[in-house]
Amino acid sequence: xxxxxxxxxxxxxxxxxxxxxxxxxxxxxxxxxxxxxxxxxxxxxxxxxxxxxxxxxxxxxxxxxxxxxxxxxxxxxxxxxxxxxxxxxxxxxxxxxxxxxxxxxxxxxxxxxxxxxxxxxxxxxxxxxxxxxxxxxxxxxxxxxxxxxxxxxxxxxxxxxxxxxxxxxxxxxxxxxxxxxxxxxxxxxxxxxxxxxxxxxxxx
Numbered sequence: 001x002x003x004x005x006x007x008x009x010x011x012x013x014x015x016x017x018x019x020x021x022x023x024x025x026x027x028x029x030x031x032x033x034x035x036x037x038x039x040x041x042x043x044x045x046x047x048x049x050x051x052x053x054x055x056x057x058x059x060x061x062x063x064x065x066x067x068x069x070x071x072x073x074x075x076x077x078x079x080x081x082x083x084x085x086x087x088x089x090x091x092x093x094x095x096x097x098x099x100x101x102x103x104x105x106x107x108x109x110x111x112x113x114x115x116x117x118x119x120x121x122x123x124x125x126x127x128x129x130x131x132x133x134x135x136x137x138x139x140x141x142x143x144x145x146x147x148x149x150x151x152x153x154x155x156x157x158x159x160x161x162x163x164x165x166x167x168x169x170x171x172x173x174x175x176x177x178x179x180x181x182x183x184x185x186x187x188x189x190x191x192x193x194x195x196x197x198x199x200x201x202x203x204x
Contacts, residue, residue: 034054034057036050057085068084078091086158088101094144096111098112101159110162111178114146138152185197
């Protein structure tokens with residue numbers, strides 16, 4: 001959904017009632033949830049903007065911020081999302097820790113044993129359609145893995161999505177990653193995924 005106008009009768013002596021679940025707002029006031037923004041208009045109506053995924057979050061001070069997953073420069077040549085509820089970082093090159101993220105048990109990092117050390121190229125959109133719909137740019141490491149394979153990382157809400165592009169069939173159908181886990185965290189495989197759990201068995 002993009003934006004929808006919810007018509008509410010104009011206020012007279014008392015404010016017009018709001019739809020169920022929308023906090024009471026005065027004219028010009030704004031209310032947020034993680035996937036909605038409600039604005040009280042001067043004529044008594046309410047404009048409700050809904051998104052299919054999380055688009056807002058509260059920062060450490062409790063203020064609501066818009067999610068913006070575009071990669072921007074961080075300390076040491078690393079890259080981070082411009083505005084995100086979590087603090088994932090991407091390395092400046094394909095070697096070493098290419099992904100670093102916080103978990104409830106501590107910091108986790110991802111590296112690749114056959115990385116070539118290729119430098120990150122930020123701000124690449126996969127297609128014109130992706131650009132039109134505001135899909136965040138991808139950080140690419142051209143020929144970042146052996147056999148001329150290109151490594152790509154994209155920020156998503158609460159994480160990072162990784163993909164590898166092959167130049168030809170000879171490059172092989174698989175690749176390896178290395179996880180540096182926080183103390184006490186272990187990997188547990190099930191039928192469809194690998195989960196990282198702490199000493200209590202809770203997914204981190």
